[in-house]
Amino acid sequence: QHDESRHDSPVRYRDGSVRLRNPNIELMDQDILYHLALGSGSHDLVEMFGDVKFVCMGGTPKRMEQFAEYIMAEIGHKIPAGTALHDISQYSYRYSMYKVGPVLCVSHGMGIPSIGILLHEIIKLMYHAKVKDPIFFRIGTCGGIGIEGGTVVISEEAVDEMLNPYHEQHVLGKKVCRPTTLDAKLVRELKALSHADDPYDTVSGKTMCTSDFYEGQGRLDGAFCEFDENDKKEYMQKLLDAGVINIEMESTAFAALTHFAGIKAAIICVALLDRFKGDQVCAPKEVLNEWQARPQTLVSRYIRRYLQRK
Numbered sequence: 001q002h003d004e005s006r007h008d009s010p011v012r013y014r015d016g017s018v019r020l021r022n023p024n025i026e027l028m029d030q031d032i033l034y035h036l037a038l039g040s041g042s043h044d045l046v047e048m049f050g051d052v053k054f055v056c057m058g059g060t061p062k063r064m065e066q067f068a069e070y071i072m073a074e075i076g077h078k079i080p081a082g083t084a085l086h087d088i089s090q091y092s093y094r095y096s097m098y099k100v101g102p103v104l105c106v107s108h109g110m111g112i113p114s115i116g117i118l119l120h121e122i123i124k125l126m127y128h129a130k131v132k133d134p135i136f137f138r139i140g141t142c143g144g145i146g147i148e149g150g151t152v153v154i155s156e157e158a159v160d161e162m163l164n165p166y167h168e169q170h171v172l173g174k175k176v177c178r179p180t181t182l183d184a185k186l187v188r189e190l191k192a193l194s195h196a197d198d199p200y201d202t203v204s205g206k207t208m209c210t211s212d213f214y215e216g217q218g219r220l221d222g223a224f225c226e227f228d229e230n231d232k233k234e235y236m237q238k239l240l241d242a243g244v245i246n247i248e249m250e251s252t253a254f255a256a257l258t259h260f261a262g263i264k265a266a267i268i269c270v271a272l273l274d275r276f277k278g279d280q281v282c283a284p285k286e287v288l289n290e291w292q293a294r295p296q297t298l299v300s301r302y303i304r305r306y307l308q309r310k
């Protein structure tokens with residue numbers, strides 16, 4: 001049980017472990033993390049997850065499995081001979097989760113609602129497991145604005161479709177706005193880990209988060225479109241003028257909910273195309289696979305450096 005005298009900040013215990021901004025949880029005799037197929041009554045969460053330091057999230061189960069395999073080799077983590085990594089949340093049939101030593105790799109699906117539900121349960125998981133000072137990364141894909149396909153983008157700030165730097169949610173029929181603050185130092189540290197000889201650029205700027213891939217991102221190729229090419233170009237220019245360099249679909253929720261929980265977090269996405277030049281994702285599959293590994297490489301460099309310094 002957490003002891004009141006350990007309280008340092010509204011969101012952290014003095015030893016760095018995650019504290020919940022919800023008094024109800026510690027009063028419950030068990031907490032079922034339904035979409036993860038885990039529970040505080042059915043699993044020893046401290047034993048299973050107490051050593052986690054990094055939580056890496058990305059959209060698809062396959063990409064996160066590949067990231068788990070990749071980070072396992074990168075940090076030299078060994079699992080018993082003849083065994084394979086296994087999907088801890090397999091029986092949720094929702095998200096996939098792999099644990100590689102201190103690195104938890106989880107898929108978040110598409111869009112704010114999907115990543116929002118996951119964040120509630122992962123943040124509670126951090127609390128139940130008594131994880132100290134975790135760092136969360138979203139490694140994803142995005143559309144670039146004036147940025148070539150293959151470029152890696154680190155988000156300095158997330159804004160919504162109206163360019164507001166907050167995540168708006170409706171709670172009990174009221175609007176609740178939470179700031180989408182990201183850790184500026186972490187952005188600088190990540191940027192410094194890009195190599196001059198990487199065959200691609202790594203840049204940073206604002207990220208716009210939308211709740212739709214097509215009309216919501218100004219695409220002309222959806223099932224519906226009631227604007228023209230000129231309207232789109234004008235809009236892209238307006239975004240660029242506001243400092244927005246990429247568009248994706250989870251950043252506001254990810255930034256706001258981690259910040260509200262007092263968890264350090266960063267968003268690193270690879271651009272799949274320059275939205276000034278088109279709407280369809282036409283790069284061949286092999287090229288897309290190579291591009292999607294780029295944010296993983298950057299996060300791996302960060303994790304390895306952290307583990308070496310320990």
Ligand code: R2B
Nearest residue numbers: 059110111141248249250
């Ligand atoms: C990027 O890619 C997905 C849409 O294709 C979405 O999850 C996002 O943020």
Ligand code: URA
Nearest residue numbers: 141142143247248249
């Ligand atoms: N993901 C998005 O949300 N938009 C794009 O254009 C590409 C990937």
